[in-house]
Every structure is written in structure tokens, then in C-alpha cells.
Amino acid sequence: MTRDPEIVANERPVGPVRVRPENPFTGPSLWLPLRYLITGQVSLLLAIALAVLRAEDLVDFYYQGHLLAITHLITLGWITTTIMGASFLVAPLIFSAPLYSERLGRWQFPLLAVGISVMVVHFWTGQYRGLAAGGILVLAATILFLVNVSLTLRRIPRKDVAVPYLMAALTYLAATVMLGNLMALDKVLGFLGGQVLATIKGHAHLAALGWVSLMILGVGHKMIPLLTASTIEEERRSRRRLWLLNAGIVGLFVGLVTRSRWVFPFGLVVVLGFASAFCRLARPWRQGKVPRLDWSTRHVLAAFGCLALAILFGLALASGLLGDDALASRVAIAYAFLGLVGWITLMIIGMSYRVIPLLVWLHRYSAIVHDEPVPKVSELC
Template identity: 30%
Template sequence: MREKLPARILPLLYLGTAHIALALGCLLTAIWPQAVAGFFYHSWLIAIVHLVTLGWITFSILGAIFIVGPLALRMSMPARRPDYVAYAFAVIGLIGMVGHFWIQEYAGMAWSAATVTMGIVYMTIRIAAAARGAHIQPGVRLHITLACANLWLAASMGLAIAIDKVAHFLPGYILSNVFAHAHLAALGWATMMVMGVGYRLLPMTFPSKMPGGRTIYLSAILLETGVLGLFVSLLLRSAWAFAFGIISAGGLLAFGAHVVGMLRQPARAPDAASRFNFGLFHTVSAGVSLSVAIAIGLTLLVVPISARTLHAAAAYGVLGLVGFLAQMVVAMEARLLPMVTWSWAYAGSDYRVPPPSPHAMRDRLLQGIVLAGWTIAVPALTAGMYLESARLVSLGAWSLLVGVAIATTDNAFVVAYTLRANGRVSNEAA
């Protein structure tokens, strides 16, 4: 049984780094809201965006896959020595990217982008290879494989944009290149992976019956078709962008329909589970943000560029990246860490003493504060970016910082349970 146990140190390194990155992004935004509440294409805001997209979302996915692979995807993901090297490359590259963006030193930023790219590309190759042998629905496997392939394309495009800051070789309008890269990374990589993992993990979060059948393919095929078409059409500034935006939205709606189906087929909750499911509330909140982001995004594809549409684009980015993707990470983490902590603690007793239910490991008060922080932060940040209001941006950033700090504390308490449980077993054995 131990060979199937999720790795411990490496996923915690990734998840811990992710929390630090998001907290730093919130702190920088809270301290300098005037630098954020305005035109979004400048070095400081790009640094903060990468703390969210690379630091929080991508690092959380890479850390979670070591846990969710064995527990939910029937996928072997042991931590190997090259995986730690890849983590080091990713962390060093992230620090370098953010730091060089902050001081506007673009040659160093390009080298840092290459460093982080090597780390995350290696890890996604590992994930794609492991998914091939996983005993899961082929539709789920397709989501995971496509997400990894999209990451390779998005990382290549991002690296090209970074080098272009120094060498100036890319054709086309710079914002078109940036928008294309951002959508390929956010939709093609992060959203596709969240959907694929969500088909297995969300039923454990609610709880509900697992979806099955060929309909799972639909969200992957529609989203992939839409994302690739949107990527090319944004690069070329083509009128086809709206059509591919509709197709992408169709893929998201197909996934949303499956989530609604899960909620309509609830499974019996364990006795220790609270009636107030915080993971479910984060999921619903993320779904609302996604719905509004889809409406704004499709509108932006058909209206001419103006000062108001640029403000709307900033709000769209907040809803998509923070309101949806970043919050979906919180929703899944709420269930994932107690599950793996239970597994580690049980293994620590040589499978002799079953630990208490993972549903009883989290502090309900702390979870409530986290939910309140996110509930205040997302609307405040969205409105602040649209209205160019530094006060609203600051309110949202401080609220989110509180939510992140409390969530980190709660997670530390959950993981510490394993150490306490293993310590008790060692004392009893002595």
C-alpha cells in the first residue's frame, strides 16, 4: 500500500510556494494600489499577474497532481530526484521573473522566463506520461493531456514575448501577442486542467456521483478547438475571434452542465461532514465569476477598443484569473489536503489506527474567514480595476491577503495533524 501513497515533501513545497506567491501578490497590490488601478500593461502589474498565474495557479496544480494523481486519478506520481530539480528551476525562474519585471530589467527577465519554462515543461511532460497509464475515464485523460500540450505552447509563446522585450523580433501588435498568450495559458492550460481534475475531485468535494460517459469528451474538444482558434485569431487580429470565443464558451458550459449534474445527484455525506460545505461555496462563487467573465470576454471580442473596453478587460482578467481559477484552487484544496493528511497519518501508524475523519480536520471558523475574504475581494478588485479606484483595489487586496493568510494557517494545522499522529504512534511503539 505504501508504494501508492502520495509523495509528501515535494507537493508541500509546491503548495507552500503557491501560498507565498499569492500572499506576496496581494501584499504588493495592497501597498501600491495606484500602480494596479490603471492601464494594465506595465511591468509592476505584469509581475503581480505572474505571481497569480505562475506562482499560485500553476504551482498549485503541479503540487496537487502529486496528491490527486494517486488518490483520485489512479495515476502513479512518485516524487523523483529530477522532480526536485524541476521545482528548483521553477522557483528560481519565478523569483527572477517577478524581480526583473519589478525593476524593469528585461534581459534578466527573459533568462528567468527560460528557467521557469524548463521546470514546468519538464513537470508537464511527467504528468502527460503518467496520465497515459492512468486507469481513469478516457475523457478525463484527454483533458489532462491537452492541458499539458497547451502549457508547452503557452510557455513557448511567453518565452518569445520575453525575448522580444530585448530583441524586438515578434511581428504584430504587442497587446495582441500578450492577449493570445494569456488566453492560451489561462484557458488552454489552467482551465483545461481544472476541468479534467474537477471531473474526479469535485464529486469528492460536494459529495456526489462521478460523471461518466462520452459527454466528458465534449468539454475538452470544444474548449481545445476554441482556445487554439482564439489564440491564432487574436495573434492575427481576425474577426474569427468571436466565433472561437463562442466555441470556447461552449466547452466551459459543457463542463458547467456536468457540475450541475453532480449537484443534482448528491451522494450521502459522511457523518463527520459539516452541513456548511465551504468547498462547495467556493466552487459556486468561482462559477459565478466565470459566467460574468464569459459575458464580458465575448463582448470585448466584438466591440472596438476604447478606454472603457480596456477597463472592462482588466475586470475580465480579475474575474477569470482570481474569481474563477484562483478560487477553484481553494475549493479543491479544501478537500484535497485533509484527504492526503488522513492517508499519511494512517500510513504512519502502519495502517493499524485509522485517523479521525478528514472532514473533521479543518477549523470551521478559519474556513469561514477565508470564504469571507474571497467574497469581499473578488467584487472589490473587479470594480476597482474597472473604475480605476485605488481604494477598491486596496480593499480587495487586503481582504484577499487575509483570506490567503488564514487559509495557509488552516492548511498548516491540517498538515501538522500528520506529525502529531505519527508522534503518538512512535511513543506508543516505544
């Protein structure tokens, strides 16, 4: 029977003793994911610096070059790049399936890094004619990523409840990047006409809800039991939540792009899906089994708190009750901030507190674990 590597690594009393894992680590070389994770952190720091430099833009209308540059530094440079790097670890680390091709991961990185850089520079300078070139590079990197991860997921048993979430997230990633490239071409050809703002809203929600949030929930099926000492959720309930979220995300996207009155109802459907996920997270507390509140768990709980606030702001925008355009624009920026920095960023940091020490432990000690005493994963933090 396959055992979780973190349980194996931590199942000893305090003090060095011999640990003999039943399954060797089959992950990629350490530098493959690290180049993505380091790039993601540099992008986040740069986005913070630019936000401080242009703080007045944060309370202005959101569709302007500086704010779009900062937003894409966060969404592409920080969030997407970090998730891509972490994805190369998820299969071997959590699902015990080796990565399909480390070479594809190496080829993908320069395309992604250069593409994001070109996009951010052209957003910042307002020279939109070069935006499509950066978008094409990001699209090429995304295709390599989708091929690599999809073929890796084929090695995981289909009965695993997390796999449908991950496959859905990859589908939304493909749709998000293709739509982004269409909008980049529109900067030159102007074929979207008066639908630019509506398309941007759909593009943003497709990325944040479809690509990122479903990836978080999919990986969370494996991570939440580690964070809260609870059991893995049953497949039927998990699949119902996925169907609910997919219906809400697709309906919300169509409603935003077409400016339909159905935006608010489909937004409520998405809220129900996230509420179900929160109930899953809170199950140990309801059962009286309070988990240890380490930094990882604190970040995850804070992320769900920010998600709740983002939902309130989002429903206020979708209801159409904010008649003042200036007020609605500021609420939209606060909504995006809570979603990207509050919900997604805190969740990534929370999971990183578990994944990165475990990654280092496996690369540093898996080769010598049979021969000499090794520390626990928690001792590396």
C-alpha cells in the same frame, strides 16, 4: 476493485473505529508537494501586497511593468506552482497511480522558484534584458514537469475520462511557456514588431483557458462527484466537451494573435464548453439531490459564478462594442481579475479543502490504520 481513498477514509460513523483501506497510499513524500503549495501561497500573499502598494496601476493600462509583475506572481507563482505541486498528488490520490519520479519533482522546484523570481523582479524594475534568463529557467522546470507527469499519466488506464483533459492541459502549458520565452526574447531583439499586445492576449488566454481551466475540468471529473455526491460523467459526453473546448481555445488564440474578426465566434464556442461543464456541476440540484454545502462546495460554486461574470466581460471585449480605449482597458483588467482571482483561485481553494486534509490523513494515518482507531478526513478540517 480500486476504491476512492476519501470514501474509504470517511465511510464510518462519527467516533473512532478501525478503518482498513483496500489499497495502500503510494504518493510521494509529504514535503515534495508542500514546497510547491507553500511557495504558491507566499506568491499569492506577495501579489496582494504589491497590488495594494501599487493600487493606482490596477486602473491604468495593463501593459506596464508593475502590473505584469503582479500578474506573473499570480499566474506563475501562485496558480502554476500550486497546480504543479497538486499534480504530484493527483495521480496517486485520485487515479491510484504512483508518481513516475520524485527526484524530477525535487530538481524542478529550484529552477521554477528562481526563474519566477527573476522574471517578477525584472518586470517590476523594467529591466527587460534579464527577463529571458528567468524565462529559460521556467522553461527548464516546465520540461521536467511535463516529462514527469506525462510518464505518470501513462500508468492510468486510457479509458479514464479525465486523462485526455490532463494531456491537453499539458500541451497548452508547453505552448504557453514557449510563447512566453519568445516574448521575453522579443524584449531584446524586437522581432514581433507591432504584434506585442496581440501576442500577449493570445498568451494569456492560452494559459488561463488551455493550461489551467482544462486541468481544473480534468481533475474535476474526479473531484465533482466527491463534492456533490453525484456519479462520474459518461465518457462520450466528456469527450465532446473537450473537442468543443479545444476548438474554441485554438480558434480564439489564433484570432487574438492575428486580430481576426473570428475572436467573438470562437469565444462563444469556449462559452458553450464551459456552459456544458456548469450543467454537469448543477446536475445533482436538477435531480433534487442537494449536496452538503461545505466550504469546498461553496468555493467551487462561487468560482463558477465568477466565471460567468468573466464570460460577460470577455464577450463585451470580443464584440468590439467598447469604443472607448480607456474603458476597454479597465474592462480588460476586471476581466482578468475575475478569471484569475475569481474563477481559478476560488476553484483551487475549493479543491484544496478536499485534497490537503486527505493528503495529511493518508501520510499521518495510513501506516497505523490497521492497528488503531483513526479520525475521519472531515475531522481534520
